[in-house]
Amino acid sequence: MLRIANCSGFYGDRLSAAREMVEGGPVDVLTGDYLAELTMLLLWKARQRDPDAGYALSFLAQMRDVLGTCLERGIKVVVNAGGLNPAGLAHSLRELASAAGLAPRVAHLEGDDLMPRLAELRAAGEDLAHLGTGRPLAGAGVEPVTANAYLGAWGITTALRAGADVVICGRVTDASLVVGPAAWAYDWALDDWDRLAGAVAAGHVIECGAQATGGNFSFFTEIPDPVRPGFPIAELHEDGTSVITKHPGTGGAVTTETVTAQLLYEIEGPQYLGPDVVTRFDTVALTQEGPDRVRIAGATGEPAPERLKVCVNYRGGYRNSATFALEGLETRAKARFAEASLLDAVGGRERFADFDARLSPAGDRLTVTVKDADRDAVGRAFFAAVAGTGLSGYPGLHLEHASPRATEYGVHWPALVAASAVRPEVVLDDGTRLAVPEPPREPFRRDGRVYGSVTAHDDPLVRVPLGTLAGARSGDKGGDANLGVWARNEKTWRWLGWYLTVDRLRELLPETAGLDVERHWLPNLRAVNFVVRGLLGDGVAASTLADPQAKALGERLRAVQVEVPAGLLGAGAKVKDHALPTEGQSAGQDRA
Template identity: 60%
Template sequence: MTATGGPGGSAPRRPVRIGNASGFYGDRLAAAQEMVEGGDLDVLTGDYLAELTLYLLHKARLKDPDAGYASTFLTQLETVLGTCLDRGTKIVSNAGGLNPGGLAREIRALAARLGLDVAVAHVDGDDLVDALPGLLAAGQPLAHLDTGQPLAAAGVTPVTANAYLGGWPIVTALAAGADVVVTGRVTDASLVVGPAAWWHGWTPADLDPLAGAVAAGHVVECGAQATGGNYAFFREVTDRRYPGFPIAEVAADGTAVITKHPGTGGLVSVGTVTAQLLYETAEPAYAGPDVTTWFDTLDVQQAGPDRVRVAGARGTPPTGQVKVALNYTGGYRNTMTMVLTGLDLEAKAAAAEQLLFDLLGGRDSVDAVDVRLLRSDHPDARTQAEATAHLVVTVKDRDPAKVGRRFSSTVLELTLASYPGFHTTTPPTRESAYGVYWPTLVPAAVVPARVVLPDGSAVLVPAEPGDPVAAARPPAPPAPPLATAVAPGGPTAVVPLGLVAGARSGDKGGNANVGFWTRTDGGYAWLEGFLTVERLRALLPEADGLEVRRYRLPNLRALNFVVVGLLGEGVASSTRPDPQAKALGEFLRSRLVPVPVALLPPDPTPGGPHPVP
C-alpha cells in the first residue's frame, strides 16, 4: 500500500515528534497531561498491552461485555483532548485492547460531553479467536513458538487470540483525517511506525526508514524505562524526580533522536537507550509485520544533554508470518505464605510442609505444587524482621474447589499445631483463575486489518506478504569485533559483574531475556570472551537443563541471552518470586566474577559512576 494523506510531500519533512505517555495498563495517569503541556508534540501515543493484559481484559469482559479496553485511557484523554485538537496533535494508542470499537464509541461520547468535535478511527481485525477452528481445519498447526507443540495436541481452548498488526492500518486512519486512532493488538513499535510512515509518506519499500522507526518505537514503548527508570547504573541519574516520558524525533531516513521534555526528571543517555533496545528482545533480526529490523546495525550516540541519536538501522522484508498471542485458562491457583522466625528455619519449614499436605491428602491431591523457602534472615539478628524467612506454598488445579478456601483454610489450621512462632502474611484467600500464554505464527494473508474511519466506513488493509528468505538475509556483513576491542590483561579482582556491565531483563511468555552491555570497547571485549552460555548457566543455576541462547550485538557493546522456559508457562501462571524476570538482570549483576582490575570504575559500587569512552 502507499502512505498518502500525511503532511509530508515530495520534499523531506522535519522529524516528527512522537511522545509516549504510557508503558503499560496502570502506568502514571498524569503522564499524558504532562507530555501535552510540557512542550510541542506532533503525535501522542500510549502503549497499554502487555502479554498478560489481554487475558486480564478477557476476564473483565466476562463481567461486562462492553469492557475489554484500557479504561484509564479515557481518564487521561479527558485532560488532553481539547489541547491536542487545538494544537493538531494526533493521538494513537493500542488502548482498545479486545474492544477497540467500544473504546472509540466512548471517546466520541467523552468528546460530546466536553463539547469537542473529534474524528475518531479504530483498528481491529487482530482478534482471531473465532477464526481458530477454521485455521486449524485449514491445516494451520498454530504451533507453540518455543516447544513446537501444535495447539490441537495441547487439548486447550484459547479465550483470546490476537495477531500483532503493523503500522499501515494506523497510516490509513491518519490519512483519512483521524484525530484519535485506537487499535487492538498491534506491535508496540507500530505506535511509532504508523505515525512516522504517515508523516514522511513512506511506502512498504522503505525498509531502512521503517526499521529505524521500529528501533525508536521499541525504545519509547515502555515509557520511563528509556529516561532513567529501572536503569542499572541508577546513580548516573542525578535528577531523581519522576522521569519525564520519552519522545522520539523520527527523521525521514528513519534516524531518530530519543529525548524528553526540558525540565523533567530522569536521564536520556547512551546507556538508558541501549538498555531499552535490549529489553525483551532475542536474536538481532527483530521480526515484525512491516519490516525485519536488524538491531546489530544500530549506532547509538549522545547528541546533547538528554538527547541520544539512534542511526544506522537496516531493514529487510518481513517474514510473511504474523505473531499471534493466544491465552487460555490453565486452571486455578492459590498461594499462602507462612512466616518463620529465629532458629531451625529449614526444619520448621519441612515440618510445616509435611503437616500441610498430610491434611490436604498428599501433594498429588492437586495438579501442581510449588514450595519455596525465601530466606532473608541473619544469625543473631538485631531485629525480629532480620530473623525472618517466608515459606511460600502455591497450589494449582483445574478444580477451583481444591485450591480455594479448602487449601488456604487448611494452612490456617496449622496456627496452633505446627512450628513455634507460626503465623501467615494473609488470612485465608480464594482461588484465582490463571492464564497460559501460547505464542504462535500464522500467514500474514489470514490477518487483514480493518480500519473503521471517522465517517463510519471500513477499509481492509492487508498485511505485507513478506519474503522469509529475504527477511533472514543480513543487510550487511556481520559486524566484526570492534577494532579497539582488546580485553585488558593483568591482575583480576573478584567483584560483582555489575561493576563493569549493565543489564536489563524481561519476559517473553515463558522465556526470560537478559541483555548485558558495557560502556567501553575493552569492557565489551572482556564480556564477549567471559560471558559464554556455560558461564551464564554457572551464574544462574535455575537455567540448568534449559536452552540458553546467546546473541552478539557488537555495535551496542552488548550480549543478549534468552533462557527458554525459565518462566514456565508465562507470567500469569508462573510461581517464581519474579514472574516477569524484571530483576533477573540485577541478580546476575550481583554475582561475583573475576574481572580485570583495569576495567574497574573509579567508584567501585554497582550503581556508581561508570567510565565513559
C-alpha cells in the same frame, strides 16, 4: 522532523503523563501503549462482567485532560488502548468528546481478533501451533478465550492518511504506534526497509514510557530526579534516524545507557521480527548529541516475515498460595519442616495438579503455590491445611500471606499465523472500511553473520559484583525470560563479550541450569542478550515464581560476585586478544 511523544507504557502507568507531554512542549503525535500478554487476559475478564468493556479505561481519563488541546494544536493521537474492543473505545471517546463540545475524527483498527475465525483458520491449516513445543492448539484440549494477531503499522498509516485525529488500535506491536505515524508523515513505501527499521528502533525505545528516561535503570543512583522521570519523545527524521529526548525541566535522563537498556528489553536475537520489517538491532548505533539527546542511526531492515505472532490465552484453572516467614536459626531446615507438614496435611503432592514450594533467594520466606481445576481444593481445603499446621510446625511459624480464596489464572499460548490469513481493516467515523496495504513478505531466515573477536585481560583478578561493571535489563516473552547485559565502556565490553557465555550464565544464575539458553551478541551496543527458554513456565498469569515476569533477573545477575581483571576498575589495564568461543562465531548466537 516529527515529534512523537509517549504517555503510557502499560495499562496502569502514570495517569498524568498525557497532560505532561501535551503541555510540556511541542509534540506532533501522542502515543500510548497499554497492552501486554497479561493485559489481554485481564480485559477478557472485564468483558465477561460487561460486554461493552474490554478496553483501557484510563485512556478516556487522559483524553478528558488533553483531547481539546490536541485538536487545537493538530496533535494526532495513536494508541493500542482498544484492547479487545477498539470499536467500543472509539464509541466511548466520541461520546466523551461530544459532551465536551468536540468533534474529533476517530478511526479504529480491526482484524487482530482471531477468536471468531478459529474454525476457519483451522480448516485452512492454520493450527496456531505453540512456538515452544510445536503443539497445535486444536489438539491441545484447551479452549482459548483470546487470540489476537500482532498487527503492524500500515493500518495506522491508512487511518492517518484518511484524516483521522485519533487512531484506536487493538493488538498491534508496540513499535507500530511510532512506525505508523512516521510512514504517514514521510510517505514511506511498504518496502522502505531501512527507514521502517529505524522507526522500529525508536518505537521500541519509547514504547515503555519512562524506562527510556531512567526508570528501571541499573545505575539509578546516577539519574537526576529519578522519582518522577519525564516520558520520552522520539524525534523522527525522514531517513529513519531519530533522536530520543524528553521535555526540558522534567526528571530523569536520556543517555546512551538508558536508551541501550530499553533497546535490550524483551528482544531475542539481532534480527528483531515485526509485522512490517525485520530490524537489525546489531546495526543500531547510539550517539549522545547533548544533554538528554541520544541519536539512533544505522538501523537496517530486511523484508517483512511471512508469519505474524499471535497471543492466545486460555483458562488454566485455579491457584492459591501461602507464604511462610522463616526467621532466626536454621531457616532452611524450617522450610523443609513447613513443606513436609503441609504435604502431610493435604495428603501429598498428588492432591493438586501442581504443587510448588519455593524458597526465596535470601532463604527467609517459603512460598507454596498450588494449582488445580478444583476451586475448593486450592481454596478452602488448602487454607485449612495451612492453618492446621500453625501450632505443630517449626518454631516462630507465622504467615505473611494465606487466603481461603482461590483465584482463576490463565495460560499464555504464543503462536504464529500466516500474514495472508489476517485481514486488518480501518473503520472510519461514518462506518467506511478501508483495507490495509500489505508489505511484500519473505520467509524469515536467520543469517550467518560473523562478528570479530573480543579480548580477555591479563590483570590480577579481584572479586566484585558483576554490576560494578555492567548494567542489565530483563523481562518476559510468555514463558521465556529475556536478559540483556551491557558494558559501560569499550574496555569492559571487550572483556564482558568474552567472559559472559551461556555456561557462565548458568554458573552465575543456577535457576537457568537445565534450560535451553541462547546468547546473542550486539557489539554496537556493547551488549549480549540471553533468552532463557521456559524459565517462566506458562507465562506470567500461570507462573509460580515470585518474579513471574523476570523483571529482577538482570539485577540478580548483577549482584553475583565474580572475578574481574583489576584493570577494569581503574586505568592501565593490560589486555591480550582472544577469539570468542567457537559456538558464538556464527550469527552472533550461542545456544546450549
